[in-house]
Amino acid sequence: MSNGEVGGNGPARERITLITGASRGIGRALALALARQGGTVVVNYKRNTDLAEKTVAEIGEAGGRGFAVRADVETADGLSELFDEVARRCGRLDHFVSNAAASAFKNIMDIGPHHLDRSYAMNLRPFVLGAQQAVKLMDDGGRIVALSSYGSVRAYPTYAMLGGMKAAIEAWVRYMAVEFAPYGVNVNAVNGGLIDSDSLQFFYNVEGMPPMQGVLDRIPARRPGTIQEVADTIMFLLSEGAGYITGQTVVVDGGLSVVAPPFFADVGEALALPPRPTRGD
Template sequence: MVVNYKRNADLAEKTVTDIEEAGGQGFAVQADVETTEGVKALFDEVARRCGRLDHFVSNAAASAFKNIMDLGPHHLDRSYAMNLRPFVLGAQEAVKLMDDGGRIVALSSYGSIRAYPTYAMLGGMKAAIETWVRYMAVEFAPYGINVNAVNGGLIDSDSLEFFYNVEGMPPMQGVLDRIPAGRPGTVREMADTIMFLLGEGSGYITGQTLVVDGGLSVVAPPFFADAGEALALPPRPTRDA
């Protein structure tokens, strides 16, 4: 397994150590995939050390959290360079190394399908990534390569904490109360979904976006969480009831 990083060498090396302790093999590669040169350098190193590639998981992402009228041209340029372009260029390079088929998985987020404050920049890029996934699935299928995305809702992570600390952002609890599962997702649940898409059991799945959000994207106002006692959901039913 190849772990790419931009600055955090310690975390990358810890990830490699975790992989090796679990019985795998891996190494870290420093490359700034915000640049076209960085993407090429990353895959040049993969080619040099591995010769081929089975899977490519694209999770590079960053953005400014601002309302649309506060965004400048530099925000647009950097968001494209940090989110969409690394995925497209990375997929192009990955395909060249997948000489016996393979899997490509891109990480997306809830903001690609729902609109909420300050997320237009990143949400738009994630929506574009999901569109590219569908086109890639069609064009890469003859090479035996499946392409899918995993769309995470509220996932308990550093990124989630950062987002809800943006000045003026409503409290996270107001969203948690509306998630049918009643809690945020975990990084492990995202990883398990990615592993499914990389595994043999998903061989006939391509061009799809799997949503991991505890049911958040299927609820709509009026919300069950806001309903009065007369409409409250009953306790868990049993056969003895």
């Protein structure tokens, strides 16, 4: 079975999930969703021990089990220490979710070598090396999911560095999906649009950035997404129902990536979309 469960009529094996950057945001929401299904969650974090321990406590309250591992996945040694601890405490792994991310927001001409090195070390390298380590612990198949963003396929101010890394991640997902398929391991990505999170608020507070509302008006859904909606999408990709999905990037953006100018939000009254029709119309 590809999701770490016993076949036939035997009981389901408890699923063990490692999430990088799991003490807040999408990582935390995913951890609690997994806990509600009775799973074990490894909460990786870098600095805030109190926040990580609070997430572990909430995992227990939600019906799961969890433990926190402080490890800086930006370094190869830190990533190895993280997986060594998972191997020591669990002996195996069913899911690896590469969620942690960080980058400076700069125009291309303002990017220095140290910015590029850190963006690679924080965003791409932990996913690739982490996937290698995860496969070694997936003794009965498993799932790998990476977090991406719509900057991987669209260009917008100051996002070239992170968007380029996210595009690379999506390419690696396709290659991993092919090479890991014989091991029963599915690899996918989730590409989020404007998701209401601390990261979104930080990005739109960069000096010179236009108001967020101007973008929200152009999203067909007319609102930002929620971290829970992204977490729910990841949950599906980790489930048995997604057993035949691999090498894909699932977009969660309220339709943002499918619109182009002239935008529906900008048309005149003659072309404005009507209210929802009823059967009597």
